[in-house]
Amino acid sequence: xxxxxxxxxxxxxxxxxxxxxxxxxxxxxxxxxxxxxxxxxxxxxxxxxxxxxxxxxxxxxxxxxxxxxxxxxxxxxxxxxxxxxxxxxxxxxxxxxxxxxxxxxxxxxxxxxxxxxxxxxxxxxxxxxxxxxxxxxxxx
Amino acid sequence: xxxxxxxxxxxxxxxxxxxxxxxxxxxxxxxxxxxxxxxxxxxxxxxxxxxxxxxxxxxxxxxxxxxxxxxxxxxxxxxxxxxxxxxxxxxxxxxxxxxxxxxxxxxxxxxxxxxxxxxxxxxxx
Numbered sequence: 001x002x003x004x005x006x007x008x009x010x011x012x013x014x015x016x017x018x019x020x021x022x023x024x025x026x027x028x029x030x031x032x033x034x035x036x037x038x039x040x041x042x043x044x045x046x047x048x049x050x051x052x053x054x055x056x057x058x059x060x061x062x063x064x065x066x067x068x069x070x071x072x073x074x075x076x077x078x079x080x081x082x083x084x085x086x087x088x089x090x091x092x093x094x095x096x097x098x099x100x101x102x103x104x105x106x107x108x109x110x111x112x113x114x115x116x117x118x119x120x121x122x123x124x125x126x127x128x129x130x131x132x133x134x135x136x137x138x139x140x
Numbered sequence: 141x142x143x144x145x146x147x148x149x150x151x152x153x154x155x156x157x158x159x160x161x162x163x164x165x166x167x168x169x170x171x172x173x174x175x176x177x178x179x180x181x182x183x184x185x186x187x188x189x190x191x192x193x194x195x196x197x198x199x200x201x202x203x204x205x206x207x208x209x210x211x212x213x214x215x216x217x218x219x220x221x222x223x224x225x226x227x228x229x230x231x232x233x234x235x236x237x238x239x240x241x242x243x244x245x246x247x248x249x250x251x252x253x254x255x256x257x258x259x260x261x262x263x264x265x
Contacts, residue, residue, distance in 0.1 A: 010200025013171045039227020045204065046219040048197040052206040053213065053236060054223030060206040061175050063223075067204060068173050106202075108170035112161070112177065 008107040012047035015100040017067065023096040031093050034059040061113070066093035068111040071101070075111075159185060163192055168199030178209035186211040210238040 019040040024032050031037045036059040043050075043063075052060035065075045075094075158180040166172060178186055186209055193203065193215060207213060213220060213233055222231045233239055245252050 008169045008200075010169050011171065011202035013202050014204070035225045036223035036228050041227060043221060043228060044219070045202070046217070047202060049193065049203045049205065049215050049218035051213055051215075051218055051220040052204070052223060053208070053220060053231070053238060058223035060223045064173055064175055064204060064206050071171060071173075073173070106169060106171035108167040109172065110166060110170065111173040111175075112158075113175035 009104045011104060011106065012045065012102055013104055013106045014045040014067070014071070015102055016042055016044045017063075017070075017097055017099045018042040020096055020098050023098075025092075025095070031059060031062045032096075034062070036060070037062065037093065062093055063097075064111075064113075066097045067099060069094035070097060070099040071109060073109060073111040159188070162189065166196060166201070168196060168201055170196070170201045172196075172201060172203045174203065174205045174207075176206055176208065178207055178212055183211060190215055208238060210236070210242040213238055 017040075019037065026032065027038075034057075036054060040063070052064065054060050069075050158177065162177070177189060181189055189212065193212075197203070197217060205212065213236060220231050220233060220236060221228050222236070
């Protein structure tokens with residue numbers, strides 16, 4: 001498959017996301033038992049910033065994680081280059097989430113989550129070791 | 141270019157390194173998903189976060205941010221969705237629990253503490 005070079009066009013990149021009922025495998029299983037996930041409806045993204053608020057456990061991190069998977073990012077956090085996996089699985093909300101994207105390709109993308117920050121920092125330093133301009137490149 | 145100030149991300153404090161990553165690693169025209177970025181940031185850093193967020197947005201970036209921070213939520217060019225028992229619904233900034241509770245608390249901490257402790261008296265500080 002030919003690789004398309006991403007052009008640096010401005011956003012918006014995400015238009016909206018919705019839960020597709022027919023793709024929900026087990027409505028009685030997490031995360032589909034969460035009221036916010038069940039009642040997700042259709043989320044239209046602001047072209048600049050979209051905020052999710054709610055109590056811990058309300059499903060906002062689960063939806064964020066599913067968005068990350070939908071756009072090709074590691075569900076544990078990081079950029080597209082990040083390949084680490086310290087957990088066997090993430091919640092599979094992405095299988096039932098339909099994400100509408102614009103024709104624009106982001107020049108850069110990142111998923112940052114507090115709980116996996118340490119892994120992201122480790123991976124950045126590993127990637128930077130291959131970059132001669134990096135201050136972390138080992139000097140002998 | 142020393143992308144993180146030349147100091148290992150692991151040798152910086154969590155807040156410093158998060159901020160270094162946010163300030164130096166991100167680019168314009170990017171798509172960024174952030175889960176509770178305020179966890180590592182002091183209130184002053186959160187204000188700087190807003191300024192940086194604004195700069196990235198002006199350069200064509202798009203963000204989706206899960207947050208509890210009444211400071212970060214104040215970003216004006218945004219939609220706020222509340223995840224609650226009745227599903228996911230848009231809410232205005234000044235109608236969020238984050239804004240209302242923080243405003244009321246800071247307007248009169250002693251009264252809020254008295255109500256919380258239910259003993260008619262806040263401990264001396």
